[in-house]
Amino acid sequence: MAPSLCFGPFRLHFMLLVFAILNTGLLASDPPLTLDYYASNCPTLFDIVKKEMECEVLSDPRNAALIVRLHFHDCFVQGCDGSVLLDDTISLKGEKKASTNINSLKGFRIIDRIKNKLESECPGIVSCADILTIAARDAVILVGGPYWDVPLGRKDSITASPELAETNLPTPEEGLTSIISKFLYQGLSVTDVVALSAHTIGMARCQNVRARIYGDYESTSGIDPLSGSYLSSLRSTCPIGGDENNITAMDYVTPELFDNSFYHLLLKGQGLLNSDQEMYSSLLGIETKKLVHKYAEDAIAFFQQFSDSMVKMGNITNEDSFTTGEVRKNCRFVNT
Numbered sequence: 001m002a003p004s005l006c007f008g009p010f011r012l013h014f015m016l017l018v019f020a021i022l023n024t025g026l027l028a029s030d031p032p033l034t035l036d037y038y039a040s041n042c043p044t045l046f047d048i049v050k051k052e053m054e055c056e057v058l059s060d061p062r063n064a065a066l067i068v069r070l071h072f073h074d075c076f077v078q079g080c081d082g083s084v085l086l087d088d089t090i091s092l093k094g095e096k097k098a099s100t101n102i103n104s105l106k107g108f109r110i111i112d113r114i115k116n117k118l119e120s121e122c123p124g125i126v127s128c129a130d131i132l133t134i135a136a137r138d139a140v141i142l143v144g145g146p147y148w149d150v151p152l153g154r155k156d157s158i159t160a161s162p163e164l165a166e167t168n169l170p171t172p173e174e175g176l177t178s179i180i181s182k183f184l185y186q187g188l189s190v191t192d193v194v195a196l197s198a199h200t201i202g203m204a205r206c207q208n209v210r211a212r213i214y215g216d217y218e219s220t221s222g223i224d225p226l227s228g229s230y231l232s233s234l235r236s237t238c239p240i241g242g243d244e245n246n247i248t249a250m251d252y253v254t255p256e257l258f259d260n261s262f263y264h265l266l267l268k269g270q271g272l273l274n275s276d277q278e279m280y281s282s283l284l285g286i287e288t289k290k291l292v293h294k295y296a297e298d299a300i301a302f303f304q305q306f307s308d309s310m311v312k313m314g315n316i317t318n319e320d321s322f323t324t325g326e327v328r329k330n331c332r333f334v335n336t
Contacts, residue, residue, distance in 0.1 A: 032322065033151035033315065037130075042122035049131065052114045053138040061256040064139035065202025066107030071136035072196070072313070073101060074129070076186060077164045079318035081157035081325065082129035084165075085111060087332040098165035103205060103245070108332070111135065115331050128331035129154035129321075133314050140310075143201055145258030148307035151315065155325025158334045170197075172208040176278040176285050186316050188309070194279055194291040195302065195309040199250035200262040204272055206238035206246045212274045213238060220269030220281050227270055234272075248272070263296035 038045045056063045074084040077095055084101070085108060086094040095101055096108075111132055118126045130152045137150050168186075170179045183193045213234045221227035230252060237248050249255035250272050251262050262276075271277030279288040295302035326335050 033153045035149055035151060037152035038122075038126060042118070042125045044121055045118065045126055046134065048117050048121060049114055049134045050138050052110070052117060053135055053142060056110050057139065057142040061143055061201075062203060063107060063110060064143045064258075065250075066105075067110060067132070067139040068136045069202065070105060070107050070111070071132050073105060073165070073169060074132060075313050075316045076168045076182070078157055078159070078161055079316045079321060080129050080133060080154055080314055081318060081321040082127065082132060082154075082328065082331060083157045083160040085128055085132070085331040086157075086160045086334070089333065092160060092334065093162055094160045095162050095165040098162040098169075100165050100169040100171060103207065111331055119329065124327055124329065127154050127156045127325075127327045129156050131331070137310070140258055140306075143256060143258045146303035146307045148311055151311065154317075155321045156328045156331075156334075157318070157321050157325055170275060172204070172273040172275050173211055174275050176275075176282040176288065179275055179278075186313070188312060188316075190287050191291060191305060192309040192312060194288050194295065195305040196313060197276060197279065198260075198262045198295075198302070198306065199273065199276060200254070200258050200260070201256065202250050203247040203255075204250050205244060206242060206248070207244040209234070209248065209272050210238050210240070212272065212277070214240065215274070217269075220271075220277055222269060227268065230270065260295050260299040260302045263292050263302070266292050267296055 053067070056067075070084060071080070073095075074080055074082060077083060084095050084105070086092060086096075088094045088097065096105065111128065114131050114135060115126075115128060118131065130150075133152070133154065134150050137148060141147055168182060170182050179197075180190055180193055183189070183196075188196075213231060217231055217234075221231070234248060237246050251265060253261045253265065265271055266277060266280040269277065269281065271280070279285055280292045282288070295305070329335055
């Protein structure tokens with residue numbers, strides 16, 4: 001009976017979310033995207049993106065995580081429409097300075113460089129939204145992750161929404177039910193939550209981990225001497241009152257390799273972000289805990305689900321972008 005009592009309010013919240021989704025037109029569905037969208041008018045697209053991403057990841061493997069995060073933050077606000085790439089102007093307020101983005105998003109210059117190459121090769125053809133989606137796939141592959149086919153044909157939005165960036169994007173200290181609600185709102189499932197939340201590459205700022213490492217980290221990680229040593233290292237990097245911009249690896253075991261090590265850390269109670277550890281340690285995480293175990297035990301299953309979930313997230317659309325959108329000449333600005 002206990003699980004039923006715990007999830008009763010959540011089921012009600014889910015019903016309200018379904019109603020909200022049906023009235024926004026924003027969900028992961030089957031948009032008018034195809035695998036061969038640029039086959040005739042920009043056949044070198046994939047080669048150009050791959051070459052540029054190879055250079056960027058070779059120069060700094062952390063660039064892979066930057067691009068994947070950019071894609072995630074784009075798709076959760078207005079759908080995957082390149083709105084996250086827009087700079088502020090007199091007439092448009094972008095999403096880059098939203099509290100959920102301002103200190104966590106980088107990699108914009110990487111997309112700029114790819115766009116410049118493509119404008120030389122195929123001017124006015126490839127949208128920034130599609131460039132970011134392909135680059136995210138290639139970024140994952142270049143650090144050892146899985147391949148997936150990328151449906152294409154997105155248009156770039158002529159608007160941005162810093163307000164939706166504040167409300168739609170999960171935060172590092174957020175509770176499990178709230179995060180699941182935000183994924184459900186996008187048409188994504190609990191399985192997608194666990195797969196797409198895999199912080200197996202990338203870095204975290206002290207501002208986002210301090211509450212965790214000075215909070216319940218010891219209670220979730222137990223008395224393992226290795227956990228104690230790692231916690232001491234984290235606190236040395238992120239002392240109380242220290243620099244908020246110091247960084248530490250999300251997965252200290254294989255920080256530059258896309259694998260399932262992240263889930264092993266959750267099993268040990270060593271998730272760096274509260275939102276990550278909640279997937280395994282939360283009393284409400286009955287389904288998420290099973291999935292964490294599954295992906296820790298089976299890397300192939302994780303890779304397959306991550307691929308499927310990335311395609312699903314990439315299909316989140318706002319129908320307005322297909323009627324009022326454009327192919328930007330410069331990813332930072334709406335065409336004039």
